[in-house]
Amino acid sequence: MDSLLKHMVDMTGHRDHAMLDISVISAVQELAGAAQTRILAITTVSGQQYLRARASIVRGGAARLEESQDGMLGDPVTALPELKRCLAEHQSSAEAVTADGMRVLWLPIWFGDKATTCLEIRDDKAFSRETVYVIGGIVGVYRNFQNLLDYSERDSLTGLLNRKTFDDQLARMLQNAHERDPRLPGLPERRQHHAQEKQWLAVVDVDHFKAVNDKFGHLYGDEVLILIANLLHSSFRAQDRVFRFGGEEFVVLLRSTTLDNAWKIIERFRINVESHVFPQVGRVTVSVGFVSISAYDSPVVTLGHADQALYYAKSNGRNRACHYDDLVAHGLLQTVASNDTAEFF
Numbered sequence: 012m013d014s015l016l017k018h019m020v021d022m023t024g025h026r027d028h029a030m031l032d033i034s035v036i037s038a039v040q041e042l043a044g045a046a047q048t049r050i051l052a053i054t055t056v057s058g059q060q061y062l063r064a065r066a067s068i069v070r071g072g073a074a075r076l077e078e079s080q081d082g083m084l085g086d087p088v089t090a091l092p093e094l095k096r097c098l099a100e101h102q103s104s105a106e107a108v109t110a111d112g113m114r115v116l117w118l119p120i121w122f123g124d125k126a127t128t129c130l131e132i133r134d135d136k137a138f139s140r141e142t143v144y145v146i147g148g149i150v151g152v153y154r155n156f157q158n159l160l161d162y163s164e165r166d167s168l169t170g171l172l173n174r175k176t177f178d179d180q181l182a183r184m185l186q187n188a189h190e191r192d193p194r195l196p197g198l199p200e201r202r203q204h205h206a207q208e209k210q211w212l213a214v215v216d217v218d219h220f221k222a223v224n225d226k227f228g229h230l231y232g233d234e235v236l237i238l239i240a241n242l243l244h245s246s247f248r249a250q251d252r253v254f255r256f257g258g259e260e261f262v263v264l265l266r267s268t269t270l271d272n273a274w275k276i277i278e279r280f281r282i283n284v285e286s287h288v289f290p291q292v293g294r295v296t297v298s299v300g301f302v303s304i305s306a307y308d309s310p311v312v313t314l315g316h317a318d319q320a321l322y323y324a325k326s327n328g329r330n331r332a333c334h335y336d337d338l339v340a341h342g343l344l345q346t347v348a349s350n351d352t353a354e355f356f
């Protein structure tokens with residue numbers, strides 16, 4: 012019981028999803044004495060559910076985070092009929108015996124009628140009722156804490172990630188890109204087209220939004236922001252990250268794509284907004300400034316460059332996207348030398 016309390020204190024002390032995952036699998040692993048415990052992410056694409064390990068621990072080992080690879084969906088849930096049925100019927104747990112005699116216990120983490128996470132425990136012997144009961148309690152605490160973390164990371168109007176989480180997400184994206192950099196020694200060479208892929212940051216601002224508020228009132232203004240958040244969600248890819256920075260300004264982090272594709276994705280979003288009919292308000296447009304992300308620039312510098320491109324778009328017609336490096340290459344933004352780096356204005 013001491014050990015259970017210790018784990019509860021540890022779990023509830025985290026302010027980060029990854030550390031909470033590590034903490035919960037360590038607790039379950041110790042209490043169940045299982046061969047392996049994992050946290051699985053459940054994603055749904057075109058109606059199909061996929062499982063990808065987010066964190067794992069094996070008997071006698073240390074808990075570790077699994078590397079997430081861009082674009083990797085994971086294994087289809089259809090390969091695990093017991094879990095598939097459990098998810099379809101909103102059950103609290105499912106069990107199966109694998110071909111090599113291992114027992115598997117799955118406990119989906121339900122938020123209402125949705126489960127995007129599942130705890131998986133494997134062992135060579137059956138799980139006792141008491142073990143399943145205690146693990147069920149841990150899952151309850153884990154779910155409540157995930158909920159609290161989500162709440163503190165999201166903007167209450169649109170449900171998008173908030174400004175507070177931006178630096179962390181940017182650092183993770185750069186770390187991921189750095190680990191997969193073909194120039195790093197000891198890593199396999201990547202395909203040629205991947206060499207052109209970069210991470211991108213786009214700043215999106217609603218055009219003449221003050222006029223929307225003034226003409227239709229704040230409630231309709233809020234509705235426009237919610238609909239734009241939905242359009243951001245549907246226009247960008249699942250592995251991209253969308254933030255509301257406050258007011259009518261949004262920021263998107265686009266993962267591993269070429270300049271051509273970044274243009275296509277951003278233009279698709281701009282056109283989606285332009286062609287959407289906003290109830291009562293009618294037509295709304297957005298301007299976008301974007302720039303590639305480099306591990307050598309601080310987030311402030313990168314955001315500053317995207318802001319400059321956005322400012323250029325605003326001053327030159329609005330309802331358009333501008334690429335920072337293009338503007339610099341065409342002499343439309345000028346450089347000033349600062350102490351140790353070149354800065355643009």
Ligand SMILES: Nc1nc2c(ncn2[C@@H]2O[C@H](COP(=O)(O)OP(=O)(O)OP(=O)(O)O)[C@@H](O)[C@H]2O)c(=O)[nH]1
Nearest residue numbers: 216217218219220221222224229232233258259325
């Ligand atoms: N409804 C609503 N309005 C907001 C919110 N946050 C900020 N605003 C309003 O957004 C407006 C932003 O106006 P400005 O910064 O002047 O920019 P703009 O009218 O969009 O003009 P440009 O950006 O130059 O195209 C202000 O009127 C703010 O009051 C919000 O959460 N809801």
